Amino acid sequence: MKMSIMKKVFEEAKDALFLIEVTKCIKKNKAASELAETYPFTLEKVLDIAKGEGCMLHSTMEKCLDCEVKADWDQAAFPLILEDLKGRQEQFSGSYTVIDLHTSLLSIRRLAVQDRLQQVIQNKRLIEYVNQAHENERRALSQELHDGLAQSIYSLMLETRQLKWQDQSEVLSTKLQKIDEDFFALLGEVKQLAIDLRPTALDDLGLIPAVETLLHRLTETTGLALHFIPMIENKRFPDSVETITYRVVQESVMNSVKHAAVEELWVTLSEQNGHVVLTVRDHGKGFDFQKVKENSQGLGLLNMQERAESIGGRLSVHSEKAEGTTVTLWLPIQGEVVQ
Known part of the structure; x- marks a missing residue:
């Protein structure tokens, strides 16, 4: 019975x-x-x-x-x-x-139903964040154009106008040399702005060279030791995979630079079972991931998750105080399901 x-x-x-x-x-x-x-x-x-x-x-x-x-x-x-x-x-x-x-x-x-409802709420929050992020990017670009490029161009205009009143050849030569240097610096600003908007190395050379270029530039500007370990051959992946991977590297490394108080970190890139797998790891201060997600400081992390999930991928963040942080990105190369 x-x-x-x-x-x-x-x-x-x-x-x-x-x-x-x-x-x-x-x-x-x-x-x-x-x-x-x-x-x-x-x-x-x-x-x-x-x-x-x-x-x-x-x-x-x-x-x-x-x-x-x-x-x-x-x-x-x-x-x-x-x-x-x-x-x-x-x-x-x-x-x-x-x-x-x-x-x-x-x-x-x-x-459970409550879990699904929580997912719906989170998705709405992510949509709102993406819209706000676009506006923030436009605002930052507008300010950069106004305060940076526009002011530099205006300054060069004033310098060139003053040449009309220069009679001494030595003074004129010095002025022209100064204008040439300013134009060179302005060109550098334009190139850097273009790279920030869309890295040309990503389009022309592919994911690995683009990440190498990014980390090299960040090493020069931050002084950190950034160790890049590509465990795959240099080949092209779908545009969405390359773009999302690059942006996750960019966001993760900058988070470590700003908040982790580290002197070095490690970036690895591999291919496993039809997926591109990225890890960014540091041994810094660490943080409480759930608390960060609940306030505005976690919007960058939520944006990374949203980008990964948009093509069937997955992004996870594991962090412990005083133990460091590991960001893992798993993207299907040709639409495989992440399980």
Whole structure:
């Protein structure tokens, strides 16, 4: 009688339940069958994630490089992203329980309604931030043009007009030399402004040379030791992948420069399972990520997350006070699903 009740509870449970023996599913309930039909997935992959041998960002813990998913792993509630037959993605929560030496139970459920509502609220906040960020960028560009380029051009206009009243050739030669130097400096301002808006190296040479150029320039201006370790060959990726990766490097490094009080940091770039994987790591002051996300200081991080998710990617930030910060970006090269 007791076994019959347990069997009925198992079959009628709303969560998708998979009874596992070693690595094979020996029994699943109705919800599990429906889930597998709607969201085809590889059970072995989910079991790797459930057992902590992989994570939602990396295929194995060897590739995980101590990311925050590994550090905060909880078999009682771990995240999953599954894709249905039409290519639409949905978030799930998994649970893994060891029953005995050979048997375990895997449970998968959709995110609770309140979690979905929280996601909707966050998405609206991100949209508002993106709109505001565009306005801030326009305002900064306008101020740069007015206070920088416009003032420099006006100054050169005054200098050239004064040449009409110069009779002495030596004075005229000195004035022309000064104007030539000012024009050279103005040209540098224009080039730097263009690079900030859109780095030409990214369009002409690709991701790795663009990142190398960016880090070299930041080393010269900040004095930090920036170690770039590209573990992939220099080749072209989709424009969106290159642009997002470059901007995440730019934002992450500047965050470390401004807030982490570090003298060096490490940037690595690799390709894993059809994805470009970027990590930016420092050993600085660290911070409370949740608290930062709740105020305006976290808008840059939210912007990076929004950019990654816009092409099916994922960005994570793991930070501990006095231990440093690691930013990990995972982008599909040709539309693969991040799991």
